[in-house]
Amino acid sequence: MRSDFLRSTPFRLTVLLGAAFLVALAIAGFVAFELIRQELAARVDQTVTDAFTIISQSYGEDDVADLGDAVRSHAGATLRHERVYALTDKAGTVLAGNVTRVPPGSGWATVGAGALGVTDNTDDYRIFSGEVGSYTLLVGSSYGETKAIGRLTLVSLAWAGGLLVALILVTGVVVAARGQRRLDGIASTMHRVGRGELTARIATTGRGDDIDALVGEVNAALDRLSALVESMRQVSVDIAHDLKTPLNRLAITVESAIEADEAGKPVAAWLRQAQEEGVRINATFDALLRIAQIEAGARRxxxxxxxxxxxxxxxxxxxxxxxxxxxxxxxxxxxxxxxxxxxxxxxxxxxxxxxxxxxxxxxxxxxxxxxxxxxxxxxxxxxxxxxxxxxxxxxxxxxxxxxxxxxxxxxxxxxxxxxxxxxxxxxxxxxxxxxxxxxxxxxxxxxxxxxxxxx
Structure with missing residues (x-):
């Protein structure tokens, strides 16, 4: 019973459509995740750029003290090194900031926490290094928030996928059960018809769906079949009753001809009468055959x-x-x-x-x-x-x-x-x-x- 249920067309169709929807959801989720990731990365870059601009504007001509204070102020406002700042001189010595090491080079870079000497945060950093006067200013931001949002997005998609799978299975079971009941009703009716119960008809739900339309066509075919069988039965009965008399007349005529011949009397009249009776009987059978050919649709x-x-x-x-x-x-x-x-x-x-x-x-x-x-x-x-x-x-x-x-x-x-x-x-x-x-x-x-x- 379970294998029949799993092989049922409504269940398979529901699962197939559900699988197609899951694939579409996965593709849409991947595209959405990638767009969100790119948007978050762009915002990180924008945040770093804004911070670098604000700090660098605090530097007056040869006024490194204000620049250092600005770096220390921004560094002190961040927790667990979510943002990193560093001010170094030409020798690479860190003058201010919340990191102990500064990677060589300038411009944009993505580095690990170890490259900055950060021990309380394991996330990668997006950093920008640029010259401010005769000093080098480094500003960076952790990818921790971006990763958290990404994980939240993936978890949401996973939960949505799981709920969808459950919904698909439940829907498949319900649809399959309803469809199977209707198919069982059709099969039961056809089985009764096969046993000779030609008056059996398939019940319709009244919803007017495609199965009801199919049931209507099947019932119409059964009506036609029942009518044809009844017609054949009636023909057999009618032939037995209505052709019995002319066949008896033909037999009597032939017997009369034989008796006349044995008595030496003329038999031509009896033979003509037998011929006429045979012609009428043949005409009747020809008409029956012609009707059968017409009913078979041969002339359409x-x-x-x-x-x-x-x-x-x-x-x-x-x-x-x-x-x-x-x-x-x-x-x-x-x-x-x-x-x-x-x-x-x-x-x-x-x-x-x-x-x-x-x-x-x-x-x-x-x-x-x-x-x-x-x-x-x-x-x-x-x-x-x-x-x-x-x-x-x-x-x-x-x-x-x-x-x-x-x-x-x-x-x-x-x-x-x-x-x-x-x-x-x-x-x-x-x-x-x-x-x-x-x-x-x-x-x-x-x-x-x-x-x-x-x-």
Missing amino acids: ARFTSVAPGTILERIADAYGEVAVEHGQTLRLTAADGLPPVSGDRDLMLQVLANLVENAIRHCPPGASIVLSGRIDDGRVELSVADNGPGIPAEERDKVFRRLYRVEKSRTTPGSGLGLSLVKAVADLHGATVTLRDNAPGLVVAVRFPRHTPAL
Whole structure:
């Protein structure tokens, strides 16, 4: 459990970000320390320069007494040799000051306490030696204060780093624990789905973060998977029920043909009937295969910009005479000015053809069928309306199932796959299909999203 916790992505990410922040803190601390050190060194030099100037100004012409008094005054005001002063003659003899030795040379130098004969301070000194008349004046300042400030800065950075490390670890533990709980919830749900519990869904926190967005996508995929599995189950059941009758009819027809042949009677009529039954069964399976291919998205690569008005006009031209032959009328309204949609032209034609064929097949003579198109809520709606018997409200959700047929339509030709194909094509195009009461009759509307040109 501990190793799993340490390997968790939230914990590792927190530690990684914390380590990056520590590196940034170390770099910033080093830069700050170096700037402070340089600033303190510059102030030490400035202090030494100011002291040298003040003391040297007390020297009058050949008035070494005042110069010596000034040196002794400054030397007496310092403790533990934090500042050092010395006045020497040409022979190098110390005339005044608080050091016993004076390093040779003039100008700026950094020397140890031993070079000045200082025993109660072990810090290095920044000194300046210069001539004042015929004498040499040495002024220096200890680096003790600079080192103390430097140590304080380093200790502060160390404490800050230590507290940051502790904060990073605590934050990593908290974030990892919360993240692990959510990941465990996802893993548990997927495990239940793997065992066949397709209704299981991952709970969201409602915070709307990236994990919630991912959970939403996973749940949507699970919804789709559940729907597909239920669809396959329903197809299996429907095939078992709805194809059993035509297969039995085919078997009976073949048996009748065999009996007729054995009796020396003509069998051509029986064979033609068997052929027709076989063609209908093959058509049903072809339609099922076509729906499966559409649902798999195989036709999405053929999407282009399609003018829905031309689709409506072509269907109206193709089925106008068919409707007349059945004693019905087919009218087209509002086909102009519709914006293009993105889709497969052939499949869109198939959708409207299926809807019109259904209307012609199920409406009595004298019925009126209307093809129309309009803009509705930013989408392009293509609809087929009739004043026939319609579909009962309780049956409207079921008619999209494969091989499902309303009871009163079972005596008419058809396989019960027309609206299933319409639904599959609509899903492929991101469209919606709705059934509405036309009082009397039915309105089937397919709403397509507008075509969005590629940038």
